Amino acid sequence: MDNYKHIAFNIAHITGNENGYISDAVKNKKISGNGQFTKLCHKKFNTLLNNQKNLLTTSCTDALEMTAILADIQPGDEVIMPTYTFVSTANAFILRGAKIRFIDSRMNHPGMDEEKIEEVITAKTKAIVSVHYAGVACDMDKILALAKKYNLLVIEDAAQAIDSFYNNKPLGSIGDLGCFSFHETKNIQCGEGGLLAINDSKFIKRAEIIWEKGTNRAAFWRGEIDKYNWEDIGSSFLPSEINAAFLYAQLQELEHIQSSRKEIWNKYFKNLSELADLGVKLPYIPDYASNNAHMFYLVCRDGKERTQFISHLKDNNINAVFHYICLHDSPYYYEKHDGREMSNAKRYEECLVRLPLWMGLSETEINYICNSIHQFYNS
Numbered sequence: 206m207d208n209y210k211h212i213a214f215n216i217a218h219i220t221g222n223e224n225g226y227i228s229d230a231v232k233n234k235k236i237s238g239n240g241q242f243t244k245l246c247h248k249k250f251n252t253l254l255n256n257q258k259n260l261l262t263t264s265c266t267d268a269l270e271m272t273a274i275l276a277d278i279q280p281g282d283e284v285i286m287p288t289y290t291f292v293s294t295a296n297a298f299i300l301r302g303a304k305i306r307f308i309d310s311r312m313n314h315p316g317m318d319e320e321k322i323e324e325v326i327t328a329k330t331k332a333i334v335s336v337h338y339a340g341v342a343c344d345m346d347k348i349l350a351l352a353k354k355y356n357l358l359v360i361e362d363a364a365q366a367i368d369s370f371y372n373n374k375p376l377g378s379i380g381d382l383g384c385f386s387f388h389e390t391k392n393i394q395c396g397e398g399g400l401l402a403i404n405d406s407k408f409i410k411r412a413e414i415i416w417e418k419g420t421n422r423a424a425f426w427r428g429e430i431d432k433y434n435w436e437d438i439g440s441s442f443l444p445s446e447i448n449a450a451f452l453y454a455q456l457q458e459l460e461h462i463q464s465s466r467k468e469i470w471n472k473y474f475k476n477l478s479e480l481a482d483l484g485v486k487l488p489y490i491p492d493y494a495s496n497n498a499h500m501f502y503l504v505c506r507d508g509k510e511r512t513q514f515i516s517h518l519k520d521n522n523i524n525a526v527f528h529y530i531c532l533h534d535s536p537y538y539y540e541k542h543d544g545r546e547m548s549n550a551k552r553y554e555e556c557l558v559r560l561p562l563w564m565g566l567s568e569t570e571i572n573y574i575c576n577s578i579h580q581f582y583n584s
């Protein structure tokens with residue numbers, strides 16, 4: 206078996222058009238936010254998501270923070286979300302004084318177990334945050350039905366879910382609000398970036414104000430008012446035109462990026478599927494969900510095996526990585542948690558491994574990675 210110098214877990218894809226668009230932004234001398242490239246990105250997202258309005262943000266973290274303000278979260282309000290998620294999902298609501306009610310993962314998928322949501326709903330619950338782990342949809346009909354029954358908001362953390370669908374509806378466009386990430390590790394990226402998708406028109410006016418430091422500057426730029434004012438709380442949530450120009454180049458190549466990523470994902474799945482006979486789990490995609498090839502993961506049989514597995518791959522110059530540490534028993538939250546066990550999420554915390562997946566990962570490299578994996582499990 207040939208040995209590779211190093212196979213990275215992620216290498217950011219560059220389409221080749223980023224520099225040209227950035228220099229257009231520089232030539233225009235309009236480099237701050239909400240300019241030509243921001244508008245081009247918004248237009249493209251309007252088509253992709255077919256929703257009410259979209260606002261670029263500097264990160265998914267920022268988009269989530271905007272949703273917490275829009276949801277009018279007050280100290281003591283409760284927000285429901287999976288424990289197996291990125292810290293920003295929770296932080297956005299903690300910053301407004303919320304209490305988080307964490308939910309375990311499903312047995313067959315790291316995403317939140319929808320069956321465990323209703324038991325934690327109280328009179329103080331304000332919102333359910335559905336995190337589409339690995340770009341694979343939560344069961345949105347179940348979540349929307351609960352939200353309707355208890356009058357709750359649904360916020361989709363679609364950080365990993367660009368170009369992914371629930372029963373053919375784009376993720377991020379289904380709940381009241383959706384949040385995307387364009388961090389360097391995502392399918393399309395601009396280093397750091399995000400999007401707030403607004404799916405209920407009642408949020409549009411306030412969202413634009415929060416986006417622009419609490420002022421109605423966006424309306425001013427459109428010529429709707431003759432001066433802008435401090436109207437509400439807000440922050441500097443909008444990215445510069447440099448980021449928007451970069452992202453626009455990526456958005457134009459979305460189809461090509463997605464078909465290449467799916468090819469890699471399918472090669473992994475085909476080559477590794479027999480590991481299931483040994484009890485190693487491969488990604489599970491429910492019938493209602495699409496696969497956007499954001500991530501290819503394996504779930505080892507126990508934590509010790511995962512440590513040895515990652516180290517075996519490292520010895521073969523392959524960088525495979527684990528993922529989230531559960532939030533319910535994190536140093537920040539464990540004393541605030543209500544004590545419910547989260548055994549499925551703990552299993553993903555201890556046993557899940559993500560394999561390299563990036564544009565340009567060659568067939569030879571994929572075969573080399575798969576052979577190294579088989580070598581581990583056959584020895």
Ligand SMILES: Cc1ncc(COP(=O)(O)O)c(C=O)c1O
Binds near residue numbers: 291
């Ligand atoms: C589920 C989830 N939510 C939110 C974020 C935060 O995204 P960003 O880095 O764009 O702030 C991430 C980051 O990877 C994530 O995985």
